[in-house]
Amino acid sequence: MAGTLITSEVDFEACGKHSGFLRVPNSVHRSAYGWIPVPVVSIRNGEGPTLLIMAGNHGDEYEGQIAVSNLARELDPADICGRLILMPMVNCPAAQAGCRTSPLDQGNLNRLFPGDVAGSPTEMIAHYIEDELMPLANYVIDLHSGGSSLFYPPTLLRGQGHSPEEAQALIRIQYAFDLPYAWVFTSGGGRDSTARTAMGAANRNGVINVMAELGGGGEVTPDILQRTERGLRRILHTLDMLPTYTPDAAQGTRELNAQGSVFSNTAGLFEPLKSIGEGVSKGDVVGRVHHPDTPQSEPDMIISPYEGIVLCKRAMAQVVRGDAVFQIASDAAPRKAYA
Numbered sequence: 403m404a405g406t407l408i409t410s411e412v413d414f415e416a417c418g419k420h421s422g423f424l425r426v427p428n429s430v431h432r433s434a435y436g437w438i439p440v441p442v443v444s445i446r447n448g449e450g451p452t453l454l455i456m457a458g459n460h461g462d463e464y465e466g467q468i469a470v471s472n473l474a475r476e477l478d479p480a481d482i483c484g485r486l487i488l489m490p491m492v493n494c495p496a497a498q499a500g501c502r503t504s505p506l507d508q509g510n511l512n513r514l515f516p517g518d519v520a521g522s523p524t525e526m527i528a529h530y531i532e533d534e535l536m537p538l539a540n541y542v543i544d545l546h547s548g549g550s551s552l553f554y555p556p557t558l559l560r561g562q563g564h565s566p567e568e569a570q571a572l573i574r575i576q577y578a579f580d581l582p583y584a585w586v587f588t589s590g591g592g593r594d595s596t597a598r599t600a601m602g603a604a605n606r607n608g609v610i611n612v613m614a615e616l617g618g619g620g621e622v623t624p625d626i627l628q629r630t631e632r633g634l635r636r637i638l639h640t641l642d643m644l645p646t647y648t649p650d651a652a653q654g655t656r657e658l659n660a661q662g663s664v665f666s667n668t669a670g671l672f673e674p675l676k677s678i679g680e681g682v683s684k685g686d687v688v689g690r691v692h693h694p695d696t697p698q699s700e701p702d703m704i705i706s707p708y709e710g711i712v713l714c715k716r717a718m719a720q721v722v723r724g725d726a727v728f729q730i731a732s733d734a735a736p737r738k739a740y741a
């Protein structure tokens with residue numbers, strides 16, 4: 403199959419700091435030879451690993467977009483050992499629209515890997531990341547949040563690693579990111595991954611990767627943004643890519659395994675009865691769905707089928723049947739012996 407149709411204005415092999423755009427061809431009514439500009443910055447100096455940091459995979463998730471842009475401006479090549487590739491708005495059309503998915507093709511980038519070399523704009527972006535950028539990288543960080551509909555406390559997401567070296571690297575990155583929570587996957591990962599996410603793309607390329615959920619609800623939470631920027635610098639430092647940085651003391655991370663999501667089974671207005679971090683027992687009433695259009699109708703109770711703590715909570719009051727209102731997680735099982 404022919405290679406990507408996307409061209410990069412940035413030469414990733416060049417030393418120094420270079421900013422430009424990936425040009426995603428998009429021939430449309432108002433622009434026959436047009437392209438979509440996906441911003442990218444490469445900062446390269448001397449010997450060291452390559453770290454790719456992405457945000458704006460979902461366009462309505464904002465802390466990562468700001469943190470990555472701040473890094474792009476604030477870091478100079480002299481600060482860096484190795485190569486840092488920064489992509490603050492990976493699915494640029496979605497991010498410009500402030501939407502989870504692209505208005506051009508309704509593409510949800512994080513459900514479209516490995517992409518399609520000749521597909522829609524979002525599919526072409528997925529293909530470029532998986533086939534062109536991931537092979538350059540030793541490490542990948544994909545920054546998310548709960549988007550418009552959910553809110554997460556700052557949470558690292560990672561696998562357990564498929565080798566002692568990978569497991570150690572993931573725990574080292576978790577310690578450096580130093581977010582309050584880590585959601586540790588108990589299955590998946592590895593080169594055989596069939597996940598259609600950026601994590602799946604990284605795993606298929608053998609690239610050590612983590613993801614993060616950083617707030618949500620369609621807003622920017624200043625202390626989460628600050629925690630994100632601190633964590634990214636701490637990760638660069640732990641990878642020996644930012645040698646002059648002096649990290650402060652770690653605050654500690656609670657490791658969790660996800661139990662599952664709790665859904666609304668009716669339409670109405672969601673009243674949460676639990677907060678993020680609060681304990682939940684199986685059978686607890688965790689929320690109510692009200693029906694102000696039928697005021698004599700009793701609210702429906704939402705019952706948790708899981709035991710644990712609330713990891714994420716729906717940010718929007720309006721619900722329909724099938725909307726996730728909580729995600730429940732419990733303290734992680736002990737690490738694998740080699741970790």
Ligand SMILES: [Zn+2]
Binds near residue numbers: 460463512546547
């Ligand atoms: Zn996301």
